Amino acid sequence: MRSSIAAIAVLLSLAACSTEGTDKPAASATGAPSIDTMKRLVEELSSDAYEGRAPGSAGEEKTLALLAKEFEKLGLKPGNKGSWFQDVPLVEITAKNVSPLSFTGGKGSVTAAYGPEMVVGTYRTTQKHIDVKDSPVVFVGYGINAPEKGWNDYAGVDVKGKTVVILVNDPDYETEGLSGPFNGRAMTYYGRWTYKFEEAARQGAAAAIIVHDTVPAAYGWNVVQSSWTGAQHVADSANGNADQSAAIGWMQKDKAAALFASAGMDLTAQMAAAKKKGFKAVPLGNVKANVSFDNTLRKHSSKNVVALLPGKTRPDEYVLYSAHWDHLGHCQAAPDGDDICNGAVDNATGTAALVALAEANVKAGPTDRSQVFLAVTAEESGLLGSAYYGNNPIYPFVKTVGGVNMDALSVAGEAKNVVVIGKGKSQLDAYLDRALKAQGRVATTEPTPEKGYYYRSDHFSFAKHGLPMLYFEGGEDLVKGGTNAGMAAAEDYTKNRYHGPKDEYDPNWDWTGVLADLKIYYTVGRDLASTTDWPNWMDGDEFRAIRDKDRAGQ
The missing domain is CATH 3.50.30.30 (Glucose Oxidase; domain 1)
Known part of the structure; x- marks a missing residue:
């Protein structure tokens, strides 16, 4: 979707994003999604064999087969009435x-x-x-x-x-x-x-x-x-x-x-x-x-991938994890003739994260609420897969507590912060703050809100239907090198790899930041799936009225 952005550390006040139970410690801060799983899947999904994972291509078929196989191997349930897939009608x-x-x-x-x-x-x-x-x-x-x-x-x-x-x-x-x-x-x-x-x-x-x-x-x-x-x-x-x-x-x-x-x-x-x-x-x-x-x-049906980890006591309440599996396919060639936009960072990392988080949750055992792992199509074409799910939800939004969206994880190394896209919009910030505190890290606001990143990834499709979704990116106040190193890494990615043929897997990536961020996603998701709370948008937020109307009928 986009590159990481520069950040200035500003600690989020818990009081500003209070919700019920915010004084509770992070429920599962010791969760450890597998980096080996991440490496294996990112390398596979971004290989030339997948041809850049364009919707409607052979790369889509390979991607769908791989994700279904991985979720089935973990013991998850097909999430759409016995199917791993939700058809998304598209025209190429x-x-x-x-x-x-x-x-x-x-x-x-x-x-x-x-x-x-x-x-x-x-x-x-x-x-x-x-x-x-x-x-x-x-x-x-x-x-x-x-x-x-x-x-x-x-x-x-x-x-x-x-x-x-x-x-x-x-x-x-x-x-x-x-x-x-x-x-x-x-x-x-x-x-x-x-x-x-x-x-x-x-x-x-x-x-x-x-x-x-x-x-x-x-x-x-x-x-x-x-x-x-x-x-x-x-x-x-x-x-x-x-x-x-x-x-x-x-x-x-x-x-x-x-x-x-x-x-x-x-x-x-x-x-x-x-x-x-x-x-x-x-x-x-x-x-x-x-x-x-x-x-x-060419009319065709692309597909969202939907996997379910049923809850043990309140299986009809859901927590959503989302990431887009698609990228640009064949694109404008680089000077060396390479015309495959592999999308390793964007968004093989987020797609692999869905599997790694599902794997960690299966190992930890089911939570009270069900957990839904949704890999959506056609994000690069204008959030089409998530928009289709938003208009045709498999699990009603009124029964969905909230969730996290993952898009382009940072491979620049471990950071002291994360950058929250839309910080202060919902009470999910408090869940994030608790998880970060356990790592000694902080949440910071977007330093470039004029770029409109809140409207450029799949969480926006769900927010329009009133569902609180947390979306953050790896920070750039790096443990090694500080903000100068982080900003240089972000600039290099944006200039040389973002939406281009050189967004490719690199075995020399520093995965420490990915692991730290995965633990945050794991903790936030597991806390949401374990609580009885229903976090909402903050008073006055543009999506609050939609959520209030839905919840009023319960």
Whole structure:
């Protein structure tokens, strides 16, 4: 999903995240998931034989078979009415014969080449050819329509049939603090690219193009190019997603600057104007957008893997462990010709962790509540597998206590901290704090909340249904080398391996940090599965009302 992030140690106050029983010691702090299991499975899952574990590929078949075999060997039960799998209906869309994205009608024509300068695709699952022709272009700032905030970038403009150009992130992402119309520095869902395309479709846009800017996007163009070229997967629907924009994609910032210049405008000035409340969308004069491509379409059912360790006294109450098994498959080749995005860290580590935690819990014996181990598909395509489970839960969320999500464990070595994504949102923080205290470690907040990591992994799919989920990452205040070493490791991964062919297994990895973090996941999960408490979201949190409504019916 993403790389580790830099952290500044800030101890989480237990009082701020109180829940019933928080004075209890961590129930199973001595649990020791097996690093040998982790090493074996990460090496296997990220080998070239699995071809990058793309949904719908031979790599998926190998992954599913391996996970089912591992869970069965441990004595777990198939988690979906006697099956290890939950079908997730998807459509694989591969764009072919992609034309350049061209803009005509201005002072001069502007052309962006597919791959190095722009990427484009579609959510429409029945349309074999897309042709956006002579579509008027409108700059809609951050592309946000938020009535509750009195903000509407589409106010007073009709974009039906037009091409909208959109900025990534929220208008106040550069704010130092967390105060502002969109939580200041902390990204809201309005800042995510998924929202931008959703809103553009609601507005009737024929095409939606996001301007790539490395800082607010939180990744370089290499990530966009590797993620958006080749086979893409979208959720299937009864209407074939006909209500979505015909074309969606990204363009390099320098190409956007050239586009604005062709319309007699300055991109930098327009970006500054878009940060202010009351911004009005700006038609780019007589400029028209053109792009076309063919689609190879293939409907298929990918699969979530579901394993159950039944509880001994309250088996109808559940604790959820989640991780995504998929990665990008074949992708943009490295200079040496390697075109397999193996996804060793992202997310063979999290997938292997599911098995290692199941193994540790089986050895320790069942808890009062049941434990569910869920490996989801198509996270890299927009959290599709977890979203499908969220809409079609095998175990009702009202009966699910909470859980943990694991995505890209840190192999940089043991750290003095963990970075909590969404720290302070739920009472699960107290469970984490107790487990960390037993290790002499601390929980710290995200140092870069403007990057919106809370909305970029599978826990978000469950949170939208009211389920408290804990998601943390290995810290960067390393025992060996401190924050300088941790930040250097994170930067190296992001620059050289993240969503690229070089995210490969390395026998020289330092597994001490992985083991420490696995013990935390084990302790938190086992405590949740042993208590009678029902931890909730904190008062005022965006997901609290959903949970309260569900629990009120019990």
